Amino acid sequence: MTIAGVSRPDECFLPPARHQQAVFRYRRKDKTALGVLLMIALIILAFLVIAYLDAPALWQKKEWRELAVMGIVWSLGLALSLGLAFHLPVPSPAKMLARFFGPVTSWLTTLIG
Secondary structure (H helix, E strand, O other): OOEOOEOOHHHHHOOHHHHHHHHHHHHHOOOOHHHHHHHHHHHHHHHHHHHHHHHHHHHHOOOHHHHHHHHHHHHHHHHHHHHHHOOOOOOOHHHHHHHHHHHHHHHHHHHHO
C-alpha cells in the first residue's frame, strides 16, 4: 500500500531532492502495459459518458456554438488525459494560461494605472 505516492513509509522523511527521486522511482514501476491500457480504457469511458450526457441536449436545442466549444474543450481534455496515461511529458495548462494572461494583465495594469 502506498501513502501519498510513496512506496515505503521511510521515504516520506527524505530531503526534498531524494523524496522526488523516490516518488519518481515509484511512478516508473507503474508503467506496465496492462496498467496503461486500463487507464486509457477508463479515460475513454469517462469521456464517452460525459459526451453521452451533455451533447444530445445541446444538439436538440440546436446550440451549435456551445456544442462546438464543448467539443474543443472535450478534445483538449481527452488529449491531455491520454498524454498523462501514456506517461508523456504533458505541458501544464496553468503555464500556458499564465503566458497568455501575463501580457494582458500588464497591459491592463498600464491602462488602469
